[in-house]
Amino acid sequence: MEKIKKLCQKQPLIPIVCILAAISCFAILNAAPLISNKVGNPATLWLKQGVFYIASLIVIFIIYKVGNEQIYDKIWIIYGVLMILLVILAIEHFIYTRIWYGHHIIPFVNTAGGATSWFNLPFFSLQPSEFMKIAIVIALARITKEYNDYYLVRTFETELKYILKCMAVVLPPALLVYLQNDSGVVLIILVGVVFVLFSSGLRGQWFTVGIIIVGIVIAVGTYLFMYQPDIFAKIISGHKLDRFYGWVDPEGTVGNQGFQLFYSLLSYGTAGWFGHGFQAVIKAFPEAQTDFIFAVILTDYGYIGGLLTVLAIVGLDLVILKIGFDSTNDHDKYFTMGIFGMLIFQQLWNMGMILGLLPITGITLPFISYGGSSLLSYMIAIGMFINMSSQNNIVKNRLIL
Numbered sequence: 001m002e003k004i005k006k007l008c009q010k011q012p013l014i015p016i017v018c019i020l021a022a023i024s025c026f027a028i029l030n031a032a033p034l035i036s037n038k039v040g041n042p043a044t045l046w047l048k049q050g051v052f053y054i055a056s057l058i059v060i061f062i063i064y065k066v067g068n069e070q071i072y073d074k075i076w077i078i079y080g081v082l083m084i085l086l087v088i089l090a091i092e093h094f095i096y097t098r099i100w101y102g103h104h105i106i107p108f109v110n111t112a113g114g115a116t117s118w119f120n121l122p123f124f125s126l127q128p129s130e131f132m133k134i135a136i137v138i139a140l141a142r143i144t145k146e147y148n149d150y151y152l153v154r155t156f157e158t159e160l161k162y163i164l165k166c167m168a169v170v171l172p173p174a175l176l177v178y179l180q181n182d183s184g185v186v187l188i189i190l191v192g193v194v195f196v197l198f199s200s201g202l203r204g205q206w207f208t209v210g211i212i213i214v215g216i217v218i219a220v221g222t223y224l225f226m227y228q229p230d231i232f233a234k235i236i237s238g239h240k241l242d243r244f245y246g247w248v249d250p251e252g253t254v255g256n257q258g259f260q261l262f263y264s265l266l267s268y269g270t271a272g273w274f275g276h277g278f279q280a281v282i283k284a285f286p287e288a289q290t291d292f293i294f295a296v297i298l299t300d301y302g303y304i305g306g307l308l309t310v311l312a313i314v315g316l317d318l319v320i321l322k323i324g325f326d327s328t329n330d331h332d333k334y335f336t337m338g339i340f341g342m343l344i345f346q347q348l349w350n351m352g353m354i355l356g357l358l359p360i361t362g363i364t365l366p367f368i369s370y371g372g373s374s375l376l377s378y379m380i381a382i383g384m385f386i387n388m389s390s391q392n393n394i395v396k397n398r399l400i401l
Contacts, residue, residue: 011389012319013382019312020367021053023297028370031296033281034288045289045370052372056379063383064390071384072331075138079169082135085128086176089116093180115182115362118373127373129177129185134377136189137338139169140196144334148201159202166197183240184362187349188342195341196334247359260285260292261356268298268354275302289370291362294354309368313347316367323385326392332384339381 028046035042063071071078092109093116110118110125119126147162170193178186198207224232233241246257254262263283267276276282280300288296298306317340324336343366350365352358364371366378 010393011386013316013323013385013389016312016316016319017367017382020316021050023309023312024293024368024370025050025053027293027297027368028289030279030300031288031293033279034284034286034296036286039289048372049370049375052375055372056376056382059376059379060383060386063380064387068329068332068335068384068387071138072142075135075142079132079135079139082128082132083173083176085119085126086132086173086180089119089128090176090179092116097181115180117177117180117182117185124372127371129173129180129182130371130373130377131380132173132177133185133189133192133342134339134380136170136173137192137196137335137342137381140166140193140338141331141334143169144196144200145330148330154201154203159206162200163197163202163206166193181240182362187361188346188363191345192338192342196338199334199337243360247353247356250356260287261353261360264292264295264299264354265356268295268302271299271302273302273304275300275305290364291350291360291369292354293369294351294365297368298354310351313367317344317347320385323389323392327388328395329388329391332388335381335384336388339378339385343378 025046028049032042032045035045039045040048088106089109092106093111095105096111096116108119108121109116110120112118117127117129119128143162143165147158147165151158151162170189174186174189177189194207194210221232221235224235236244242257246253246259246261250258250262250265252258263285267280267282267285270276270282276299278300282299285292285295294306294309297309320336320340320343324333324340327333327336346363346366349358349361349363350369353360353363364374367375
């Protein structure tokens, strides 16, 4: 018992991840009555999530033994393999939706929710885009350190060169993921990129320009939606358009696009402080185990259940930030900012779309939602943070001595 206590003190991420694992498995078990049989046996999905967490321990152990520097050194090989997989999925999605509708020509490829993002392997569905988002942050951390080490004096030209180099790494996979119709992962990637760039020490004018561009895009989109709906429907079409209208008017579109959000709002909106109880079903809504897992927690265990979940998530974020800031390795600092940006964006967006504040984009709640690829990809990051923490402890002990 004493050894476990010391381990948790030295590696605070371990108890937090264990708490998140317990919340995740229990929430998925609670969601069983709402889960479609198409994704497997609803009664056993929580066990599969537990298996994913156990498999993640192996991933963490491998990362810990290999070391972060080895990963930074080999990142371009990893990046290249993932790019090949993304190209295959993008081509398959084009064929599936434009040439031979409803038929896959590449083995093991799967389309779900309007996106062609998975390889259905015998025991596991592999989503390369989830791993690519981590690989991009690692690659940008390496590029950023090399840039800051090489250019001691920064100018507009050197910063522009750095930004273009980063975009050359980010845009190809982001475009391929978008062509798979997985806009949620694209948003996550872009936010992670912004956090890495912000931590690189770029002058503020670059971010001012970026904010202006984003503001213009939002303003133009709002204008088209309100006054030119036909043009808006051509720009945002198909599955994305349905989700957008379901978000704007869930009650008015409850018979079609808005039923998922509207029924989830009805379910947890009547839950009060302590919820409706274990496996309660007020109104059935899809994707209860993934996109809407937080709605399940709120429905069954009310505001108290939601608050405890949020506290566990915030605890994870704060520990990650502390580990990264304590590191003496610049690679690790840039990596920390990218992963933190991705995590906090996913957390806020997922909870925001559950509350009806943000559009439904298929963004899951990290470490809580069901899904092997998402969990394993972030566990790679957790393994790197545990390695960082060990290095930080070694440095502290040397200073004490």
